[in-house]
Amino acid sequence: MVDLPKIHAPYQSDLDKAVLSVVHSGGYIGGTVVQDFEARAASYLGAPVIGVGNGTDALQIALMALDIKAGDEVIVPAFTYAASAEVIGLLGAVAVWCDVNESTFTIDPDSVKSVLSDKTAAIIAVHLYGQCADIEALENVAPDIPVVEDTAQAFGAVFTTGKYAGRNAGTVGSFGTFSFFPTKNLGALGDGGAIASTNSSLLAKAKSIASHGQSKKYHHDQLGVNSRLDPIQAAALTIKLNYLPQALNAKIQIAGQYLSAFESLNGVVLPLTASFSNHTYHQFTLRVPNGKRDGFASFMNDRGVATMIYYPIPLHKQKAYAHFEPRTSLSVSESLSNCVISIPVHEALEPSEVLAIQTTVTTYFS
Ligand SMILES: Cc1ncc(COP(=O)(O)O)c(C=O)c1O
Structure with missing residues (x-):
């Protein structure tokens, strides 16, 4: 379905150089290469971004930052990749299925409306196959419920009309989560992921959760996970973002x-x-x-x-x-x-x- 060596061929030597420079640097965790990619991704998307280990972690961390806990209900489409729902179950929350639109394959706001309850704590809207789900319509049916945009399949997609016209997918909800699985729109040379949010306190919380819940080194304020974007992947992604x-x-x-x-x-x-x-x-x-x-x-x-x-x-x-x-x-x-x-x-x-x-x-x- 996707010929990665052929896709990389026009800039293979830049990729090789970027990756080797990390290999020779001795800096294998975090550092300026990751920060540089985060800044470039933020500038492309128009929202602050943090790198994480993969798109599944990105979703889990986003839900943790929204304080999703056991018994909470999270609405998610039944027609998506398993990761979108898996993270709900991992947190002990309840996945409440909604249906999708037959023609666009994305979340159906009327179906969301039919399963809203006083336990609904978040909605995961998946920008499936590369186009945006209707986030504005979701906000209209569930104005007070945080939306996590699962943007694993739609890095670079843009809303064209309505309140969010001109904004990138993954930048309008409480969080946008991204996967850099090699075959994605923006793919790494292995696993990688990111989280975007224009809400600075939510993004800071997500950043802390991704780093064992630390606010500063060896000060753990909340339960977290270990999920880092690898600098080798960040170096490759920085090259690939140009293309x-x-x-x-x-x-x-x-x-x-x-x-x-x-x-x-x-x-x-x-x-x-x-x-x-x-x-x-x-x-x-x-x-x-x-x-x-x-x-x-x-x-x-x-x-x-x-x-x-x-x-x-x-x-x-x-x-x-x-x-x-x-x-x-x-x-x-x-x-x-x-x-x-x-x-x-x-x-x-x-x-x-x-x-x-x-x-x-x-x-x-x-
Ligand atoms: C819709 C969707 N959500 C989440 C993910 C998970 O991303 P990752 O494989 O980087 O964990 C994927 C990736 O396949 C996906 O397609």
Whole structure:
């Protein structure tokens, strides 16, 4: 799905130099390389940022900084990656599932409204597949509930209309959390993550929690964790951040080509960009309903085209989360799990490869 060596090729020597300079520096924990990346990420996003170990830690630390504790309810979509809900369970809180919008795949504010209770302590809104979830609509249905924006899949996505027009995904909620898993929009050479917040006291609290709850060395004010962005990853991310705008543009262009090529096909539903967001196409995800998805996947596979299903089982049907019983209809999450399929959309795809993928899809549905 993603060819990382090919993506890195144009700036491989800069990456090598940056990584080696950390290796030779002897400074392997924190330090100026990490601070420099945090400052550059903050400047790109337009909100202060701290680095952490990965996107899952980022979510957990954000919830801890919001004082989420046993018995609290946290609303989360049933259609997302497991990490979004896992952290709720780890803190002893209750994951309350909500459904998603069938066309944009992101959190459905009406469904959120149907599961609000006096125990609701936070909402996790996932900017799934690369576009923004409707945070303004969430605030309208739940004005006093803190929102954590799970921005693992949408670094660089931007709200285009409404109250947050022009703001980056991950900068408008109480917290935005990011993953730098290698295949993400901004990917490291291993694990990495970040937390953004314009609320300075919340971000300071998150920073302390990420460092064993310390306010200063050996003074532990609260329970924390050990979650650090590694300087080798920070050095690589600093290089890769320079190339992010062109990478996102390349993906948007490829997605545009797919959209026009597939426009008139029958039997496949194309991804929709919400009216209030751009789309950074972390994934280009089709819907192939009526039990036809597996046949399509085999057809693509037989012709050498990768496909992936994100995600084949909604979270409320996963064994690990069976104790969080649904309180509202999750029919959209259930039907999406049966029909979504993603095709390659990375920035290093050659025009000939894009054409080959396009032709394979078109051939199947014609
Ligand atoms: C929506 C979502 N949330 C959270 C995560 C967790 O990020 P990480 O793998 O860096 O822990 C991911 C990553 O796969 C994700 O896609």
